[in-house]
Amino acid sequence: MGKYIGKEFSRVDGVAKVTGAAPYAAEFHVPGTAHGYLVMSRIAKGTITKIDTAAAEKSPGVVRVFTHKNTPKFAHPEKYKSFKALQSPEIVFNAQPIAVVVAETFEEARAAANLVEATYRREDPSTDFFGRVEEAEQAPDSPFSGKSVQTTGDAEQAMSSAEITFEAEYTIPAEHHNPMEPHAAVAYWKNGKLKIFDKSQDVYTVRSNLAAALGVPEDDVHVVSPYVGGAFGCSIRTNYYPFLTAMMARELKRPVKLVYTRRQMFTGHGYRPFTHQKIQLGAKKTGELISIIHEAANNTSTVEKWNDSTTRFTRHIYACPNMKTIQRLVKTDLPTPCAMRAPGAVSGMFALESALDELSYKLDMDPLELRLKNYAEVDPANGKPYSTKALRECYRRGAEKFGWDKRQPIPRSMREGNELIGYGMSTGIWYAFQQPATVKVVLKADGTAQLTSATSDIGPGTYTVMTIIAAEYLGIAPEKISFGLGDTQMPKAPVQGGSWTTASVGSAVHGAAMKLKSRLLSLAQKDKDSPLQGLGPDEVVLLDGRLQNRKQTSNGVSIVGILKAEGMDSMTEVHKETPSKIREDYQLLAHGAQFVEVRVDEQLGMVRVSRAVEATACGKIMNPKTSHSQEMGGVVWGIGMALTEHTEVDDRFGRIMNPSLADYHVPCCADVRKVDTDFIEEDDRVVNPLGVKGMGELGMVGIPAAISNAVYHATGKRIRHLPMTPDKVLKA
Amino acid sequence: MRAFEYTRADSAESAAAEAGKNTRARFLAGGTNLLDLMKEDIERPDQLIDLNRLNMTEITESGDCIRLGALVSNTDTANHPLIKQHFPLLTQAILAGASQQIRNMATNGGNLNQRTRCAYFYDTAMPCNKREPGSGCGAVGGLNRMHAIFGWSPECVAVHPSDMCVALAALDATVQVVDSQGVAREIPFANYHRLPGDSPHKDNTLAPGELITSIELTKNKMAPHSHYLKVRDRASYAFALVSVAAALHLDGNKIGKARVALGGVAHKPWRVNQMEDFLQGKPAEDEIFVDAAALAVKTARPLERNAFKVDLARRAIVRALQKARDGGMV
C-alpha cells in the first residue's frame, strides 16, 4: 500500500454531485437557448410520404420545425454507417426521429411536437430475432475479439468421441442501459466554431464525428462533458442527437438544447442485443473438458453489423484442448445494438457457466470442483502465460466467505418455510486492456497541481482515482490536486469503456509524475550543496511536497523550493503513455468468482437473491471504497439481467413497448440484499506501471449464471431463458 | 403536454359544477397519474380543476363508519391509527403499491380513478380502444402478459392497476360522490369500477363531472385475520401480476365470513362471491382453501401470454388465505 493508493478514499466529486454543483450536459445554461423536442416515427419500416408541420409551426413559441426536408445533409465519410437522423424519408426502426420542433421553451416545443403529422408508406417490419435465428449470417470480425470463427484443436472430432456430452440452448432478450441521466446536448456557434456540451464517454470521437458531419476542422469543435450521470456503454458511440443539436444551432444562429425523454432513450442509442446461444460440452467421466463448441447469434440493425462478441472469452478460461466458437448475426428492423456493461462477456458466460453447472450434475461433481479440475494455467487458446491469475485464490476465498461447504449437493434439499434455498456459483472474466492516453500536469509554485486529460467519469470514480494516483506519485496532498476531464481542449484520452481508464489514464499520470521527478531532480542538483547530489531518479521519491532520498528521507528539498529557486511559477509536463511491448508476450486477464444464494418461493414463482459474494482478482486495488461500489454495482446489474430486465418488442409493429422505468424493471433496493465483495490483489508487473486491470465490467460477468445455477439448485428447474420472471419459474 | 386552463376549486360542489360545464376538464389531485398521462399526450384536458384546496383531507370516525377524505394522501391513509387498527388489510395494500414518494403525493380519490397501465394505452402510436374508441385493441393479440384473465371483452383486456382498490373491494367500501348539480350519492365499491364490455373508455360508473368526496368503510371483525399478497416482477415498485386481498372472520377454526378480492386480473378488482359462499361455515384448513381457489379461477379465460396467471391466482389465493388465517401481517 502506498501513502494514498490502496486506502479508502471518498469521491472527490461527491459533494458537488449531491449538492447539485456538478453540471450535467442539460444543465449548462447558455443565454438565448432554444429548446428542441424530438418527434418519433410511428412505424418501424417504410417511407415518409408526407410530413405536415404547418400546425406545429403556428404553435406558440415555435422557432422552426426540422424534418428530412429542410435539414442540411451531413457530410459523414462513406465509412460512417451509423443511423443518421433527418437525412432521408426512409424509416429503419420504430420510434426513429422524424422531426425536431424547436421553440422558445421546452414546454412549447413539446406541445407543438404533438401537432406534427406524418403519413407513411408502410412495410412489414421484421424484429422477431428468436424466430429467425436459423437465418443468421456469419458476423464480421471484431476489433476486440478478433475473428468470428475461432478454433483450437478439432472440437467436432473430440466431441464425437467424448465420454460425456452436454448440449443446451440459452437466450437473452434485449436490455437497455437506463442510466439516470437522460442524454442531452447544448450547442452554440461563435465565429464559425462550435461549442457543445454533451453527455459522452468519449469527447474526442464526438469531436471528430461532428467535425466531419458538419464540414468544419476538428479544431473548430469544442466538446465538453465534465459529468455523466451513468452511461454503461450507451454514450460510447456518438448518438444521433449531438449532430442534430449542432446542426440546429448553426441553422438557427442561436444556442439549442436537445434532451431525450426516457421513452426516446430506448431508441436514441443502442442496447444489449437479443442473443441466442448453443453450447456443446464434451468431457471425460472424471470431469476434464475435451471439447467446447459455442455458437452465438445476436441481432443487429439493417444499417450496421454489430458483433456483440458473445463468445469472446470461451477459449480463454478452461484448460480444454479442442474448442470452437462461432458468432453470427441476424438483421432486424431495430436500432443498432451497442456495448452494454460487459458486452458479450456476460451474455457468453451466462451460457457457458450455466452449461458447466449442468455438466457438473451430469458428472455428479461439485460445480466448483469441476472448475478447478479444468483450471487453465496457461491460456488454452494461444499457450501464453497469464501475466497474473489469482482465480484459484478467488474460488477459495469466495467459497469460504460464502460457506459453499454447507451446500447440500442434491437440488431441492435446502428449504426454509415457503422458500427453497439454492446455492450457485460462476466464474467472471474480463480483460486487462490498456490504451494510449495523454495527460498534462501543471505543478505550481503554490504547492498545488492541476492535471487534465480528456477522459470521462461515468460514475466509477475516475476523478477520485486520478487524484489518488497523482497525489501518490507527485507527493502532493490530494486536497491540493485538481483533475479535469471531459473536454477536447485537454490532452487526448481513450473512450471510457472496456474497463481500461485507470490502466490507461492512470498510467499516463504516473508517467508524467516520473518525468517531473527527473526534471525536478536535475534542477535541484544545480545546487552544488543539494542533499540529493549524486542520486539518480530511481533513488529519489516525491513525498509530502518534497523531493527526497528514497532511503534517507530526511535528505530532501521542497518541490515549491525548487521551483522558486528557479524563479518558475509552474512546471508543465505533457506525457503520453502507451502500452508496453512486453504485454504481447502474455495473456492479460482479470478474473473473479461469484457465489450467490437464492430463495425461491416456488408456489408463487418469486426468486430473490438473498446473498452474493464476489471475490475478484484484477491487479492492484487503488481505492477499496469505490472498488467495492463497482463490484456491488456489478452484482446489481447481474440481478437485473437474471431476474427482471427485458426490453419487450411487439413484433407486429416492431415497436418497443416498455420504454419507461415503471415497465422496464431495473432492480430496486428491495431486490438487492447482502452483497459482499472481496479482492485478491495481484502484483502484476506486466500489465502496466500501476499493476491495475479492468474491474467495472468484470463484477457482473458471472452473476446471471450464478443466479440461474442457484435457482436450479433450489428448485431442480433449469431456466435457460432470461429474465427468470415468476411466469418462467412457474412454468419450468 | 398541451396547453390547458387552470381552475382552483374552493368547494366540492363548485368543482363538480365546473367539471359539469366542460367534458374536457379533469380534476387534479396528486397528479401522479394525470400529469404523466398528459406528458405522454394520452390525456389531453383543456382545463384542470385543482382539488387541492378542498377540505376532503381528513379521516374521521362516527360509530362503525370510518370515512376517508378523497384528498387524504395514500401514505397518511396507510399510516393512520384508525386504519391500522380496523383495516390493516388496507394499510398493507397501499404500502404494496408504487413507491414512498408517489404514495406521499397520491390521493385516495386519485387512486380509485388512476388509469390502466396497459402499454398500448400508454403509446399514442398504438391502437387502443380505451384511449381512442374504435381504434382497436393492441393488447388482445399482442404483449398481454400483464393483462386480464377475467371479465375482459375483445374490445379491451386491460386490468385496473390499483392495490388499494383491491383491499377496498374486499372490505365492501362505498364511494361518496357529488354531481355537477350538487347532488350527493353513494356507490357500493363493487359497482364503482366496471368491466370493459363495448365501451372500454369508461373505467368506472361516475357520471361526467361527478367528484369523489370520500370513501366509507364499515368496521368488521376481520382485522386480525386479513392479508394482502402481491406477486410481481420485482420486489417493490412494480404492478401486480396477481394480488389477493383476503379477510376472514374466524370463529375458532370455523370461517364465519370470508372476503377475497383479486387484483391484476380484471378491469376492476375481482370478487368471486361463489368462493366466499363456499368458504362460509367451513373450517379454515389448507384443503378447503385449495378447493376455494380452484372455484375462483374456474371462470378464468387467459390470453395468449398470460395463462400463467390462472395458476398463479389459484396459488396466491391459497397463500393469502393461509396467511390471513395465521394472523400474519407479513
Ligand SMILES: Cc1cc2nc3c(=O)[nH]c(=O)nc-3n(C[C@H](O)[C@H](O)[C@H](O)COP(=O)(O)OP(=O)(O)OC[C@H]3O[C@@H](n4cnc5c(N)ncnc54)[C@H](O)[C@@H]3O)c2cc1C
Ligand atoms: C411509476 C408508478 C408506479 C405505480 N405503482 C403503483 C402500484 O404498484 N400500485 C398502485 O396501486 N398504484 C401504483 N401507482 C399509481 C398511484 O397509486 C396513482 O398514480 C395515484 O394513486 C393517483 O393519485 P393522484 O392523487 O396522484 O391522482 P391524479 O393523478 O391527480 O388523478 C388521477 C385521476 O383521478 C381523477 N381524480 C382525482 N381525484 C378525484 C376525485 N376526488 N374525484 C374524481 N376524480 C378524481 C383525476 O381527474 C385523474 O383522472 C403507481 C404510479 C406510478 C407513477
Ligand code: SF4
Ligand atoms: S387492453 Fe384496453 S387499454 Fe390495452 S390496448 Fe386494449 S383497449 Fe387499450
